[in-house]
Amino acid sequence: MYPDDCKYTKEHEWIRAEGGLYAVGITSFAAEQLGDVTYVDLPKPGKQVKQGESTAAVESVKAASDIYAPAGGRVVEVNTALGDAPELVNEGPFEAGWFFKLEGVDAAELSNLMDAKAYAAYVEAQH
Amino acid sequence: MRRTPLYDEHIALGGKVVDFHGWALPVQFAGILDEHHHTRSKAALFDCSHMGEFIVTGQDAVQAFSDLVCLDPFKIPIGRGKYGAILQEDGGIIDDVIAFRLGEFDLFVVTNAGPLDIVSKKLCAEQAKFASDSVLRDVSNDTAKIDIQGPIARDVLLSEIPECGSLKYYQARRAQWKGIDIVLARTGYTGEMGFELFVPNRIAVDLWRALLAYPNVKPAGLGARDTLRTEMCYGLSGQDFDTSRTPLEAAMASFIAWDKDFVGKQSLVAQRDSGNYAVLTPIKTADRRAPRHGFDVQHNGSVVGVVTSGTFGPSVGHGVGLAYLPQELLHPGTKLTAGPKELEIEVTSVPIYTAGTCRS
Structure with a gap:
């Protein structure tokens, strides 16, 4: 149900190694909870962030939420495509709906995140 | 949570049910944006059975109602509705209402779910005061309300209730569907051509299914209802105004009947004469970011107001909302900021979405 090649936060972000970088987005569960996404506020490339730092924001018809970096990095x-097509977040939260990519991630920081199985259990326990 | 007669229909149609003032109601079916655009282009059905309805018949009952509401029911042309509000002595808004005058002393009054207990107590207490042939009765528990809204709403409804064809915007009449008495009003909360159907609970499911069977008619939930009404700048009771706001503040000045008495009038007169009060005003953003309920509004570094409604406006493609602002800042084009991230907003004019078909 949730991709095995991602790690997950309690705030429903995912992070995935991609060609030396790490891509970040929100999970299908988060996208479903938000409903139709209408705006994504993305960070400026070059920004240095710490693990857990508010890095982006997502707005839906119903609500606005901050997106926290699952790991530190630059x-x-x-994903500039989200500017004109924020609905990509709903259509493919793990693919075309990614938010930003980080370099210089300390892999050790990923060890305190959930794997797909643990995240599925976490979501289940919340509902 | 209380359930409307259409609850099982919503579940069967995949509706995502939420708690709205203690009622289990669908916030969305296919998705808020889909339902919004469908309402603007075709027709959507909304279950509004949670709302309040009152029958007010006989001269004494109409007079008693008039004493409690800022609109003048005796001045409504028969067959039409008028918007107004029920106030506290201090002018605070208990609820907004639409009163339809169906006969000389025959009103059908529509109110909201949130303050219904208070409104019902207040109105029904009057019953003890007048002659037996006058009636002021809360019929909310027996009445379902289905709204059909959208450019093709009349074409669809004509096949079921031919009387709808003669109604102009804000007109209402008694009618029948399959031999059952209903009240039919050409009103709504979306800005589109459409009708509100007040029917006995027992026929709600049949009518809902009959209307949904037409091509291009889809169910819509509270989410789309909210984006549609915000683009039109229609205030929402309990969110844009409550007992802490008066009709002058809530941009209802043109709905106050100054030439008659009603509870709260003295306070309104004093406020009007002072001229010093904030007014509910439409705002917009330049991009897809939306102002949100509760955002502070700032001007030149100081807080000057508050956002009470805000969302992305799907038909206009930018953020839309309503905010209380001081009168010196109401001029369209005035630039302000809102919320913790100092979102740039601009005062605009009513309605924000101008292509609605409700009057066509």
């Missing part, structure tokens, strides 16, 4: 790429 933002090197953002």
Whole structure:
């Protein structure tokens, strides 16, 4: 149900290694809870962030939420397609709906995140 | 949570049910944006059975109602509705209402779910005071309300209730569906052509299914209802105004009947004469970011007001909302900021979405 190649936060972000970088987005559960996404506020490339730092924001018809960096690093790429098509977050939260990519991530920081199985149990326990 | 007669229909249609003032109601079916655009382009059905309805018949009952509401029911042309509010002595808004005048001394009054207990107590207490042939009765528990809204709403409804064809915007009449008496009003909360159907609970499911069977009619939930009404700048009772706001503040000045008496009038007169009060005003953003309920509004570094409604406006493509602002800042084009991230907003004019078909 949730991709095995991602790690997950309690705030429903995912992070995945991709060609030396780490891509970050929100989970299908988060996207479903938000409903139709209408705006994504992305960080500026070059921004240095710490694990747990508010790095982006997502707005839906119903609500606005901050997106926290699942790990520290430097933002090197953002998904500019979300500017005109924020609905990509709902359509493919783990694919076309990614938010930003980090470099210089300390893999040790990922060890305190959940794997897919643990995240599924976490979501289940909340509902 | 209380359930409307249509609860099982909502579940069967995949509705996502939430608690709205103690009622289990669908916030969305296919998705808020889909339902919003469908309402603006075709027709949508909304279950509004949680709302309050009152029958007010006989001269004494109409007079008693008039004493409690800022609109003048005796001045409504027969067959039309009028918007107004029920106030406290201090002018605070208990609820907003629409009164439809169906006959000389025959009103059908529509109120909201949130303050219904208070409103019902207040109105029904009057019953003890007048002659037996006058009636002021809360019929909310027996009445379901289905709204059909959208450019094709009349074309659809004509096949079921031919009388709807003669109604102009804000007109209402008694009618029948399959031999059952209903009240039919050409009003709504979306800005689109449409009708509000007040029917006995026992026929709600049949009517809902009959209307949904037409091509291009889809169910819509509270989420789309909210984006649609916000684009039109229609205030929501309990959110944009409550007992802490007066009709002058809630931009209802043109709905106050100054030439008659009603509870709260003295306070309104004093406030009007002072001229010093904030007014509920439409605001917009330049991009897709939305102002949100509760955001402070700032001007030149100081807090000057508060946002009471805000969302992305799907039909206009930018953020839309309503905010209480001081009168010197009401001029359209005035630039302000809102919320912790100092979102840039601009005062605009009513309605924000201008292509609605409700009057066509």
